[in-house]
Amino acid sequence: MSKNSIQIGFLGCGDMGGMLLEAALQAGILTTETVHVAERNADKRETLSSWGIDAVESAAELAGCDRIILAVRPQQFQSAAEELGDSEDSRLAISIMAGIGSDTIRESLGESTRVICCMPNAPVKIHAGVTALMPAQGSTDEDLRFASSLFDTIGSTEVLPESTLWAVTAVSGSGPGYISLVAEAMLQEAVQQGLDPTIARRMIARTIAGTGQLLVEHDDGPEALRMSVTTPGGTTEAGIRRMQELGLVEAVRSGIKAAHDRGESLADGNQ
Numbered sequence: 001m002s003k004n005s006i007q008i009g010f011l012g013c014g015d016m017g018g019m020l021l022e023a024a025l026q027a028g029i030l031t032t033e034t035v036h037v038a039e040r041n042a043d044k045r046e047t048l049s050s051w052g053i054d055a056v057e058s059a060a061e062l063a064g065c066d067r068i069i070l071a072v073r074p075q076q077f078q079s080a081a082e083e084l085g086d087s088e089d090s091r092l093a094i095s096i097m098a099g100i101g102s103d104t105i106r107e108s109l110g111e112s113t114r115v116i117c118c119m120p121n122a123p124v125k126i127h128a129g130v131t132a133l134m135p136a137q138g139s140t141d142e143d144l145r146f147a148s149s150l151f152d153t154i155g156s157t158e159v160l161p162e163s164t165l166w167a168v169t170a171v172s173g174s175g176p177g178y179i180s181l182v183a184e185a186m187l188q189e190a191v192q193q194g195l196d197p198t199i200a201r202r203m204i205a206r207t208i209a210g211t212g213q214l215l216v217e218h219d220d221g222p223e224a225l226r227m228s229v230t231t232p233g234g235t236t237e238a239g240i241r242r243m244q245e246l247g248l249v250e251a252v253r254s255g256i257k258a259a260h261d262r263g264e265s266l267a268d269g270n271q
């Protein structure tokens, strides 16, 4: 492993790690010469090797890396960390593992480890996600710049304190699930109203994607957009009024709170 340049290790290179690695290589944020991947799966190692990447089976071989991306599943972390070993060196660990805090990572990899916890959401798969970057004590501006450049290749990033982990998880992490539930309800009623299911599915998906894009591009917020598409006495107003009468707003807020509380409970070791 050359020490003339910063060496990057990926601990686990499955769906999420592989997608992040590929996007960062394509964007030129990472280069095949400086990336090392520890991956148990032989087929994945073969693919990575064919790209010119140093792909190894054991995490122990990442010990010399300056920056390590932790991309194994949360329940795989402890054994992977034991293989990697702790270090007195101040290396950077960027974690995408859901629900594992910086304290746990430092305990396993060494107290001087500079940790940034990251929470990407599902649309990163089409490079349209949002990733919350939560730098822990000790990480530097340069560390954060590097993490931002990495996750900007798969969508957008927001920097937040680690104390917001469960709020972030409940809002942007679980958000694609809530929006999918709304899409399901819209589809059920569209079919009930006589629309062809395949066409209705496409129309609903495009409606949600287009509305999301409007919300992204116009900075006035969701209330302003709702007002701009709601004519007094019109169809949208009638639909929204009925949804409000049935408690849609309270249901969404209460659901997000339940997701937040579930996250805290899981972190406390409850199943």
Ligand SMILES: NC(=O)c1ccc[n+]([C@@H]2O[C@H](COP(=O)([O-])OP(=O)(O)OC[C@H]3O[C@@H](n4cnc5c(N)ncnc54)[C@H](OP(=O)(O)O)[C@@H]3O)[C@@H](O)[C@H]2O)c1
Pocket: 011, 012, 013, 014, 015, 016, 017, 018, 038, 039, 040, 041, 044, 057, 058, 059, 071, 072, 073, 074, 076, 079, 080, 083, 096, 097, 098, 119, 120, 121, 122
């Ligand atoms: N997928 C998402 O939408 C999403 C969203 C937000 C956050 N995340 C987080 O991203 C992380 C990765 O998720 P994923 O969906 O990419 O999981 P995944 O596809 O299972 O990838 C993990 C990979 O790491 C390998 N691995 C496990 N232990 C290892 C070890 N000791 N040494 C080397 N390789 C090892 C696994 O091999 P085996 O298959 O042999 O176990 C697997 O190929 C998770 O912590 C998850 O919480 C995922």
